[in-house]
Amino acid sequence: MSADRKTEGSPETRRVRLEREFAARQAKALAMGGAERIARRTAAGVLNARSRIDGLLDPESFIESGLFGVSSSRAEDRDRSAADGKITGFGRIEGREVAVVSNDFTVMGASSSSTNGRKIAHAKRVATQRGLPLIFLGESSGARMPDHMGSRGMGTLLGNDPTQYVRMRETPWASATLGLSFGSSSWYAVLSDFCVVRKGAVLAVSSSLLASLAIGEAVDPQDLGGWKLHAEVTGFADMVVETDEEALAAIRNFLSYLPSHCNEAPPELAVPEGSGADMANVIDLLPEKRTQVYDVRKIIRAIVDKDSFFELKPRFGKVGVTGLSRIGGRTVGIIANNPLSKGGALDTDACEKITSFLVLCDSFNIPVVLLVDTPGFAIGTDAERKRAPGKIMNFMQALQMFSMPKISVVLRKSYGQAYLNMGGGRNSDEVAAWPTAEVSFMDPTFAVKVVHGLSPGDAGFDEAFASMSKDSEVWDMAGAYAVQSVIEPHTTRDYLIRMLEVHRSRMTNGVGQHLLRAWPTSY
Amino acid sequence: MAECEAKSEVTGSVWKIVTEVGQQVEAGDTIMIIESMKMEIPVVAEESGTIKAFLVKEETPVTEGQVVAVLES
The missing domain is CATH 3.90.226.10 (2-enoyl-CoA Hydratase; Chain A, domain 1)
Known part of the structure; x- marks a missing residue:
């Protein structure tokens, strides 16, 4: 008799055993960072990484890639790194296929790691090769620590993808910044063709804690990377919204204007009644x-x-x-x-x-x-x-x-x-x-000053202005x-x-x- | 009550103040008009509120980003 537990017993017993194990592993992965963390977010009116995907995609259209991925750098993190903190896969928006990366902040702060780096790379590769828009739902504490520390950490985790931050715009990228977003989550946000920011979120190179340590003074997170900064000063935010739901709707709306990839024309829609009425x-x-x-x-x-x-x-x-x-x-x-x-x-x-x-x-x-x-x-x-x-x-x-x-x-x-x-x-x-x-080289008022040396109120200004304006x-x-x-x-x-x-x-x-x-x- | 500032977005001079201290304004309402580049450029309220003070008078020169009025919202 075989000692292999997968094949041991009758076909019926084996099927039940496999189903139980699959269900247990699936439930653990789908539980994300645990009920308590999810409940805290729900109480704060913030969606979790999976409910964001549900809100973004057409119903029942999501097919996940990497549900059983976990930390591959540290054995002690394997049991607490469901989907390794970044949920990736494919789904449809208005019937069109898209690729999605949704950061799960409840799992190790959705920090970037070896496994989830491979998941993102796969989503990008498929999107690029098959002509799918790519969507990033950003909320990440940045590089996972201590995985990245030391020369071994750096050598193993960083710089292994020479195209990681290349944009050749084969397909549209859309991003939503929906919480604290540092490191690669911010990089993907600003690399996108559309970037929506939810009020209360922070998009920055690194956290205010790290910034405070580096420069020796307290830094307010909103000053560092809040919506107002990105809407009015940096221009990174194409749109600012109040809620996660509005951000997801904005991405769906943005993509409705765009083709799925660069080799096709944008979709055409029926002309709404009342167009041109004004x-x-x-x-x-x-x-x-x-x-x-x-x-x-x-x-x-x-x-x-x-x-x-x-x-x-x-x-x-x-x-x-x-x-x-x-x-x-x-x-x-x-x-x-x-x-x-x-x-x-x-x-x-x-x-x-x-x-x-x-x-x-x-x-x-x-x-x-x-x-x-x-x-x-x-x-x-x-x-x-x-x-x-x-x-x-x-x-x-x-x-x-x-x-x-x-x-x-x-x-x-x-x-x-x-x-x-x-x-x-x-x-x-x-x-x-x-x-x-009126078309000319400069405003007629300034032209009268340059050509005739006259300012408003001077004798002859009105005649000169009329002549200069007529020519425009x-x-x-x-x-x-x-x-x-x-x-x-x-x-x-x-x-x-x-x-x-x-x-x-x-x-x-x-x-x-x-x-x-x-x-x-x-x- | 939170205070908010109304700023001139251009360098120019105050041409006309079209509101009064104590007046209630809605977001988007014109508070005063700056003359710049021979254009009449409004300073609009970013949020609804009451005009608390003007920091400039008519004909005062202003620079880009200068606070010209304070509102209470």
């Missing part, structure tokens, strides 16, 4: 007085399909508005100047924001529409210190290398170099202008065919639907060249 009066959203500001997002929402505008980084670089939308059911990236902020004068934050948005759209076959109303780039010592020339040229280069259709619509002001950055001349496939457009009207530019169309504002949506159809990338089935695919995810 176009008749869209001109009323633009102030008559040229010195008055307005919120360009109202014009965007009127133009695009109803409720389809998905704004990115709304609190960062507010002079530039970026967001995904649909026009006629097809995904379109919107880039607009917002005069409500700084009069629409483009600053370095806005340049970075628009550049990164162009990279996203170019990588995933999304045409862009630029809505122009800018007096130019913000100038002065502060702008120069923030490396404005470099930022302006990054933006310009991204626009010129952008290989999907781009259509520029001048609503009001378009001056100087900003005219080029916002698609003027041959920098877009079509330039249209509202009759309210769009009709001369249309006469030279430097704008292809002057359109009545209420026809803008119809014009864009039609012109995006004309410029559809038929020769490549809607797929661009992806010349920006290796550009950074932050600047």
Whole structure:
């Protein structure tokens, strides 16, 4: 008789024994860090790693990879490292396959280890090879200690994957930062094409404790990496939400605009009823007085399909508005100047924001529409210190290398170099202008000062200003065919639907060249 | 009651203060208007609250990021 316990006994006994062992091991893995820790999170209104996956994916669609993974560095940790703290696998969102990594903070702080490093690498490899979006639900204390300590720890655990942090944007990455997030959890967050941060979470290189030890003073976690910092200062947060559930919904929504991979066009949706209903009066959203500001997002929402505008980084670089939308059911990236902020004068934050948005759209076959109303780039010592020339040229280069259709619509002001950055001349496939457009090298007020030496209130200023302003009207530019169309504002949506159809990338089935695919995810 | 600051996002000068101390404002309401680059650029309330104090007067020059009013929310 065989001594092998797996084959011992009758077939019936063996099956029962195998089922019991499987069930026991499965239950242990699914229990995560234990009922008590899970209960504490539930009481705090925070989802656990598995309920996050349930909230993210279509019901019953998750298939796990690595449920029985545990610590492989230290034998004493094997019994307390369910799924080794990072749950990975595949599932569907709106019927489309995705890959998921969900950090389980209840298991050793979801710290990064040898086994869970292999799990993440596998999820990335499958996503990249098979064309699946990859989603990171981030909450991790960073590198597992003491596994990483010493030269053996370093040699064994770090640097074994030369592509670990390479982004070639074969497929979209989306991340949510849902708690304390340090080390690789933060790296994957900022490497992603979309990064949503829940209020209360912290995204940083290392913990405030470690930062305090390093610099010898108390550091507030929110100052170190809270939502406000990333929404307003670093721009890492594409969106800020109040709850885990909202973060998961945001990822689902983000992915609805994108293809599953770079070799297909984005999905098309039915056009919602009521789309375009506000176009008749869209001109009323633009102030008559040229010195008055307005919120360009109202014009965007009127133009695009109803409720389809998905704004990115709304609190960062507010002079530039970026967001995904649909026009006629097809995904379109919107880039607009917002005069409500700084009069629409483009600053370095806005340049970075628009550049990164162009990279996203170019990588995933999304045409862009630029809505122009800018007096130019913000100038002065502060702008120069923030490396404005470099930022302006990054933006310009991204626009010129952008290989999907781009259509520029001048609503009001378009001056100087900003005219080029916002698609003027041959920098877009079509330039249209509202009759309210004014295009010139600089604002006529400044031009009167430079050319005539006159300021407002001086004798002769008004005449010189009128002359300088008249030359800025769009009709001369249309006469030279430097704008292809002057359109009545209420026809803008119809014009864009039609012109995006004309410029559809038929020769490549809607797929661009992806010349920006290796550009950074932050600047 | 928490205090919050309203800041000018541009360098320019205060053109017009359109609210008063003690006035209740909603998030997004214009508190004052800064003139910069020949544009009228509003300073808006980030949160709802009551205007507690103005730190500038009309025609005062302001710099980017300068606190121009304090609100109680």
